[in-house]
Each structure stands twice: as C-alpha cells, then as structure tokens.
Amino acid sequence: MKKPSLKASISEKQQISQLQKRISTECPSRGYAPPLNQKVSFRSLPLSDATLRGLEEGDGKNNKNKVAASSAAGKKKNNASNKKQFLIMTDIQNACIPHALKGRDILGAARTGSGKTLAFLIPVLEKLFRRQYTPHDGPGAIILSPTRELAVQTFQVLRSIGSHHNFSAGLLVGGKKEFGLEQMHVPKMNIVVATPGRLLQHLEQTAGFDVGRVCLLVLDEADRILDMGFRDQMVKILDYLPPGNSNDDDSDEGGRQTMLFSATQTKKVSDLAALSLYKPEYLGVHDKEASKTPKGLEQSIMVVPLEHKLDAIFSFIKSHLKSKTIVFFSSCSQVRHAWEVFCTMQPGVPLMALHGKLKQETRTKLYFDFLQRPHAVMFATDVASRGLDFPNVDWVVQADAPEDVEMYIHRVGRTARYTSGGKALLLLLPQEEEGMLKLLADAKIKAKTCHMNPKKAVCVSKKAAAVVAASPDMNLLAKKAFKSYLRCIHLMPNKQVFPGPTELPLEEYAFSLGLASMPTVRFLKKLKSREEERKKKNVDYKLEQLKDEIRKERLEKKLAKLGGKACAQKLPSKKKRSRDDSDSDDDSQEDDNGLLVVKQTHEWGKKMQPLPEVHLNEASKSRHAKKIRIDGSSAGANQKIVFNDDGNEDDGMLHVDKPTSTSGNELASAKENYMQRVKDRLAKTKDMDRKEEKERIQEKHKKKRLRDKGDKPDDDEAGDEMVVTLEGASDDESDSGSANQAYESESDDSVEDDDDVRAQEELALQMLGS
Numbered sequence: 190m191k192k193p194s195l196k197a198s199i200s201e202k203q204q205i206s207q208l209q210k211r212i213s214t215e216c217p218s219r220g221y222a223p224p225l226n227q228k229v230s231f232r233s234l235p236l237s238d239a240t241l242r243g244l245e246e247g248d249g250k251n252n253k254n255k256v257a258a259s260s261a262a263g264k265k266k267n268n269a270s271n272k273k274q275f276l277i278m279t280d281i282q283n284a285c286i287p288h289a290l291k292g293r294d295i296l297g298a299a300r301t302g303s304g305k306t307l308a309f310l311i312p313v314l315e316k317l318f319r320r321q322y323t324p325h326d327g328p329g330a331i332i333l334s335p336t337r338e339l340a341v342q343t344f345q346v347l348r349s350i351g352s353h354h355n356f357s358a359g360l361l362v363g364g365k366k367e368f369g370l371e372q373m374h375v376p377k378m379n380i381v382v383a384t385p386g387r388l389l390q391h392l393e394q395t396a397g398f399d400v401g402r403v404c405l406l407v408l409d410e411a412d413r414i415l416d417m418g419f420r421d422q423m424v425k426i427l428d429y430l431p432p433g434n435s436n437d438d439d440s441d442e443g444g445r446q447t448m449l450f451s452a453t454q455t456k457k458v459s460d461l462a463a464l465s466l467y468k469p470e471y472l473g474v475h476d477k478e479a480s481k482t483p484k485g486l487e488q489s490i491m492v493v494p495l496e497h498k499l500d501a502i503f504s505f506i507k508s509h510l511k512s513k514t515i516v517f518f519s520s521c522s523q524v525r526h527a528w529e530v531f532c533t534m535q536p537g538v539p540l541m542a543l544h545g546k547l548k549q550e551t552r553t554k555l556y557f558d559f560l561q562r563p564h565a566v567m568f569a570t571d572v573a574s575r576g577l578d579f580p581n582v583d584w585v586v587q588a589d590a591p592e593d594v595e596m597y598i599h600r601v602g603r604t605a606r607y608t609s610g611g612k613a614l615l616l617l618l619p620q621e622e623e624g625m626l627k628l629l630a631d632a633k634i635k636a637k638t639c640h641m642n643p644k645k646a647v648c649v650s651k652k653a654a655a656v657v658a659a660s661p662d663m664n665l666l667a668k669k670a671f672k673s674y675l676r677c678i679h680l681m682p683n684k685q686v687f688p689g690p691t692e693l694p695l696e697e698y699a700f701s702l703g704l705a706s707m708p709t710v711r712f713l714k715k716l717k718s719r720e721e722e723r724k725k726k727n728v729d730y731k732l733e734q735l736k737d738e739i740r741k742e743r744l745e746k747k748l749a750k751l752g753g754k755a756c757a758q759k760l761p762s763k764k765k766r767s768r769d770d771s772d773s774d775d776d777s778q779e780d781d782n783g784l785l786v787v788k789q790t791h792e793w794g795k796k797m798q799p800l801p802e803v804h805l806n807e808a809s810k811s812r813h814a815k816k817i818r819i820d821g822s823s824a825g826a827n828q829k830i831v832f833n834d835d836g837n838e839d840d841g842m843l844h845v846d847k848p849t850s851t852s853g854n855e856l857a858s859a860k861e862n863y864m865q866r867v868k869d870r871l872a873k874t875k876d877m878d879r880k881e882e883k884e885r886i887q888e889k890h891k892k893k894r895l896r897d898k899g900d901k902p903d904d905d906e907a908g909d910e911m912v913v914t915l916e917g918a919s920d921d922e923s924d925s926g927s928a929n930q931a932y933e934s935e936s937d938d939s940v941e942d943d944d945d946v947r948a949q950e951e952l953a954l955q956m957l958g959s
C-alpha cells in the first residue's frame with residue numbers, strides 16, 4: 190500500500206474541495222430521474238481522477254491473475270474482455286450515481302445485466318476518497334452480496350476500477366479456512382465486500398473490527414438479502430453499524446448512507462424498516478418498460494413429463510455443443526447426479542457443476558473456469574442465479590421451474606447481459622404448465638412454447654441405470670437426487686403452480702434417474718398418510734352429518750305424523766337448516782371427494798344457473814313444496830305454502846282453518862279477507878324470503894370461514910412437521926440449492942419484537958412519505 194506524497198495530498202485536497210462544490214451545484218434535486226438512453230459520459234460527473242482512470246482502463250485487468258486454468262480460446266476471450274472500457278453510463282448508472290454522490294439513500298432497480306454494480310461501486314469509491322479514508326480509519330463502506338461468487342465478482346470489479354485509489358479493500362466470504370488470517374486484516378479494510386454470514390462472524394468474533402466509521406452500506410441483490418433466509422443475520426449486522434442517514438447533505442454528520450440494488454427490488458416497508466432509510470430515492474429505470482427481462486433475450490417454454498426431464502436436457506446439450514449454457518436445478522444432489530451421469534456419456538462439450546456443497550476453492554475455480562470457456566455447460570443450483578456476470582452465455586435452461594417470477598428473472602438474466610443477446614428455455618411439468626404460464630403472463634413475461642424435435646430426442650435412462658448400478662456412490666446420489674427434488678417441490682410455496690409430490694409419476698421418475706426401484710422417502714410416507722387421514726376425516730365428518738340428518742328427518746316425520754302446530758312450525762326450520770347445511774357444504778368443498786358433497790354441489794350448481802331473482806323465488810317455491818309433502822295436510826297448496834313454513838306467526842293459516850261463520854255472504858267476505866291477507870302476506874314473505882336468503886348466504890359464508898379456520902391448524906402443523914422432519918433428515922439429505930446454504934448457519938436467537946417492528950414500520954412510512 191503506497192503512502193501518498195505531501196504534494197499529492199495537497200492536490201488531492203484541492204480536487205476534493207472542487208468535487209464537493211460541483212456535487213452541491215450539479216447534482217439533481219430529489220425525485221429527479223433522467224430520461225433513458227441518454228449516453229452520458231462518466232467524465233461529465235464530478236468524479237475523482239483516480240476513479241475516471243480506473244473506468245477508462247476497464248474491467249477484467251485483475252481477473253487475469255486469478256484465473257487458475259484456461260484454454261487457449263478462453264485466454265483469447267479474457268484478453269478481449271481486459272480491453273473493456275467504461276466510458277458511457279448505462280441508464281441505471283446515469284440515474285443513480287448523481288443522487289448517490291449527494292449522499293442520498295438509494296433504492297435502485299434495473300433489469301439484469303444493466304450495470305448496477307458500477308452504479309454502487311463508483312459512489313463507494315468517491316465517498317471514501319472525498320472523506321480521505323486511509324487504512325488506519327478502518328472500514329468505511331460495506332458491500333453485502335447474497336452469494337460467495339457474487340461477492341468475489343464484485344470484489345474483482347472493485348479492484349479494477351479502484352486500482353488508482355489508495356484504499357484497502359477486502360473480501361470476506363464463508364467456507365474459507367483462513368478465518369484467523371482474515372481477522373488480522375479486517376480492521377484495516379476500508380471497503381469490505383462480504384456475504385452476510387461471514388461479516389457477522391467477524392463482527393462477533395474479531396477483536397478490533399470497529400465498524401463505527403462505516404458511512405456507506407450497500408446491499409446488492411437487496412430483495413434476496415432482506416428476505417427470510419438472511420433476516421436474522423441482517424438484524425444483527427445492523428445493530429453493529431452506525432445509525433442511518435438523517436441529513437440531506439453528504440456531510441460527515443449525515444450518518445450511514447444506504448443503497449439497495451436489485452433487478453427485482455423490494456419496496457416492502459417492512460423489509461426496509463430496519464435499514465432506517467432516509468427519504469430514499471427510488472430509481473426503477475425500467476419500471477415503465479414492457480418487459481422485465483433484457484431486451485435481447487429470447488424466451489421459450491417446453492412441457493416435459495418428469496420422467497423425461499433428463500432425456501430433454503441431454504438432447505438439448507447434444508444439439509448445442511457450440512454453446513455456453515447454464516442449466517439450473519432445484520438442489521445440489523440433482524446437479525451432481527446430472528453431472529456425473531452426463532459426464533459418462535461424453536456429450537462433446539465440457540460439463541461443470543456448481544453448487545453450495547462444494548469447497549469454496551473448488552467453487553471459485555469452477556466459476557473462473559466457466560468464465561473463460563467459450564463452450565461449456567454448467568449445471569448449477571441457484572447459487573449461480575443472481576448477479577453473476579459470465580460473459581457470452583448463450584443459453585439458460587431451467588430444468589426445474591423457478592419458485593417465483595423473481596427467481597425466473599434472475600436465472601434468465603445470466604444471459605443477454607448489457608447489450609448482448611441470449612436465449613432461455615424453461616422446462617415445465619405438465620402439472621406445472623397452467624399455473625406457471627399464468628404467473629409469467631401476469632408478470633408480462635413473454636415466452637413462446639416449443640416442442641422437442643423427435644428426431645433429436647435422446648433417451649438416457651438405460652445409460653443412467655448402468656451408471657447407477659455400477660457404483661454404490663452413484664446409487665446413493667441418485668436416491669438423494671430423487672429425494673431432494675421431491676422435497677423441493679413439496680416446499681414450493683406456490684401451491685397453485687406446483688403439484689404435490691404425491692401427484693407425480695414417482696416410480697417412473699426414479700427409473701429415469703437410473704434407480705431400479707423407488708426409494709423410500711420418509712416425509713412422503715407421512716404426507717400420504719396425512720392426506721389419507723384428512724380424506725378419511727372428511728368422509729367421517731360427512732357420514733356423521735348424514736347420519737345426523739337422517740336421524741333428524743326421522744324424528745321430524747314422526748312428529749309430523751302426530752300433526753299439530755308445534756310440529757308444523759319445527760319442520761320448516763329443521764328442513765331449512767338441513768338444506769342450508771348441504772348448500773354450505775356444496776359451496777366450500779368443490780374438491781372434496783365426499784359422496785354427498787359432490788352430489789349436492791352438482792344439484793346446487795344447476796339451481797344457481799338462472800338469474801338471481803328467478804332463483805330466489807324458485808328456491809322459495811321448492812322449499813314450500815317440500816313442506817307440503819312433509820306436513821301431509823289435506824288443505825290447499827296456497828294455505829300451506831307459506832305461512833307455517835317460515836316459522837312466522839301463522840295467523841292466516843289459523844284463521845282459514847277456523848272459520849267463524851258458515852253463511853254465503855260471510856263466507857264470501859271471509860274469502861275476500863283471506864285473499865287480501867294472502868296477498869299481503871305474499872308481499873311480506875317475499876321480502877322476508879329475500880332477507881332470509883341473504884341471512885342464509887351469510888350464515889353459509891360464516892360457516893365456510895369457520896371451517897377454513899378450523900382447517901388451518903392442520904395445514905400449519907403439516908408445514909411445521911415437514912420442516913421438523915426435514916431438519917431431522919438434514920444430516921445426510923439437506924441439499925437445497927438455496928443461496929442460504931452458502932453461509933455458516935446462525936443460531937436463531939433473535940426474537941422480533943412486534944411492537945418494535947410496528948414502530949419502525951410506522952417511522953419508515955413517515956420517512957418514505959415525507
């Protein structure tokens with residue numbers, strides 16, 4: 190680390206005061222977002238000479254020393270990439286850097302491959318330069334990345350463009366053995382590029398690692414860092430850091446500036462509350478664009494049954510030997526299994542496998558190896574889905590469907606970066622097709638559906654079976670791949686899209702992986718028995734209900750035979766209740782296999798076809814007709830239709846049944862009276878019918894809600910138990926591809942105080958609103 194001469198530091202001071210003046214006069218006012226495609230030069234910004242020189246010399250300079258192995262062709266490519274200069278700003282850089290130089294908190298969002306890394310690295314360098322940080326000042330800026338590979342890459346870019354500055358910078362990622370060595374250097378690092386787990390480890394264990402002077406915190410892939418997997422770590426990290434920004438100016442008293450970047454930026458107040466952002470500038474440069482994915486990206490979807498997935502992937506590889514391809518799977522075991530099996534088939538292109546269970550050195554070596562190669566296929570979990578800037582990737586194949594749209598966007602974003610083009614293929618199970626297409630359509634992601642050319646399709650299951658049979662290790666791996674895939678699909682949060690594991694052709698899938706029989710999956714057994722229990726419970730419940738109804742009906746019939754008003758009054762309400770109950774069941778149990786429910790649903794559905802008004806009257810009529818039959822009275826239909834059946838005071842009926850005079854006139858007038866009363870009653874009952882129908886529907890919905898609530902604990906329990914079971918199995922099986930697993934796990938001892946969170950959210954809301 191060279192020490193600046195006195196002359197140099199004088200000119201540096203002059204430069205700093207000039208830059209500060211320029212920043213205060215030239216930087217835009219709050220809320221300004223420049224138009225897109227402006228082609229503004231970095232030189233037009235108030236940036237230090239050192240940064241400008243770094244940008245003009247370009248990226249890739251330091252990569253050269255780091256590459257462990259490279260082919261001749263790879264070397265050629267690397268040299269070409271060394272010449273890449275940064276002269277003109279991309280849209281996100283043009284929008285963010287001026288606000289960031291002014292010291293404002295930033296929420297930056299732009300498509301994958303649009304240059305977000307420089308949008309935060311340049312302000313980091315500039316801030317520390319203007320504040321004249323030296324290694325003696327310790328950490329001044331912290332940049333957090335969700336994966337080790339992304340942290341490595343960011344560190345490389347920082348080294349390139351910051352090579353003319355005097356700061357020290359360090360990379361802290363998990364999985365490396367030299368923690369002790371890191372501890373010696375950490376206190377002197379001005380810029381720390383880290384994964385959250387490793388940073389926290391140092392904050393907790395490294396004496397002298399004082400972050401009290403950190404004036405800038407950057408969260409790259411912020412939505413990922415703020416999601417559940419990292420939340421506890423982030424809460425603890427933030428406890429160590431100085432408080433957030435509280436000032437409009439970039440002054441020393443301004444507190445910690447915070448910048449968040451992602452292609453799928455979070456705007457959730459609850460996510461942002463803990464960060465204490467101060468009036469953050471939201472700069473979503475592509476928000477108004479039609480597509481959330483890069484312009485040069487061609488997207489396709491192919492529906493493939495689970496048992497033919499490996500065939501489809503191998504066929505794809507065989508017909509794209511001159512391409513650079515990334516194939517995403519859900520879990521490490523699947524990645525390893527596909528890689529091992531396909532390697533034995535020698536497709537004619539280098540195959541690689543990148544996942545969280547590899548040693549960090551191997552991961553880094555693989556990363557750089559793939560970076561260099563002109564043609565290769567890399568099987569990867571989602572450790573490679575975010576942020577990685579592999580040049581010239583032609584294809585991204587998603588062998589397993591992504592968990593959500595965000596994951597889709599990040600995965601396909603590994604190709605078509607900056608101004609280049611690329612292609613993406615998503616394989617969907619027939620069971621996933623409808624839900625996933627809807628999800629993508631809702632997100633305005635356009636992908637064309639395609640089919641495999643049968644002439645090019647290759648079947649690999651026999652070869653896979655031979656490989657698996659030949660080695661106990663491979664057999665174990667195939668079993669793990671099978672189990673981990675089922676676990677992943679079971680844990681997918683969006684049940685509208687992903688089928689339950691029991692809905693899949695499991696035996697066929699096991700064979701396709703090369704297994705002779707389907708492995709036993711503990712959680713699957715539990716799942717099946719749980720499903721059966723639930724079905725049985727439902728059937729038992731329905732049977733009980735039915736028995737109840739029959740008992741009641743018998744009783745009512747007995748009472749009806751006895752005749753009498755009390756009986757007549759009871760019957761309608763009971764009958765009505767029975768009807769209501771079945772209606773309610775119809776409504777809420779569309780998927781239920783219970784015999785009665787299905788039948789009733791069908792009839793009820795038919796009845797609901799006519800217009801509402803007609804239906805209401807018809808329902809009322811049919812109810813009355815039933816009542817007549819049950820009552821068994823010989824009086825005319827009109828007399829019995831309405832009046833008793835609704836449980837109202839039945840004076841009309843009583844009057845007719847007990848005439849006071851038998852003379853003709855009296856009879857005529859009694860008849861007229863009676864008719865009038867009937868008319869009045871009809872009018873009244875119509876209203877009452879409506880009211881009653883309304884109440885009935887309300888009651889029905891209430892019951893449904895109660896039943897749903899009643900079901901929930903079951904579901905939750907199921908989820909919990911699954912988690913417990915899985916955790917229990919984690920020793921030998923847990924290999925989800927989640928980026929989370931790239932880090933040391935943290936003890937889960939931070940209990941969120943609801944009131945605190947609420948207060949913070951309110952505060953954040955106020956700040957965002959002000």
Ligand SMILES: Nc1ncnc2c1ncn2[C@@H]1O[C@H](COP(=O)(O)OP(=O)(O)OP(=O)(O)O)[C@@H](O)[C@H]1O
Nearest residue numbers: 275277278279301302303304305306452576578607
């Ligand atoms: N101003 C620029 N001029 C030329 N190339 C640039 C410029 N800015 C960035 N690039 C190049 O664009 C590519 C993508 O940049 P970067 O990795 O920063 O994208 P990103 O937006 O962070 O992507 P992701 O969302 O996937 O993380 C890189 O190869 C980078 O070198």
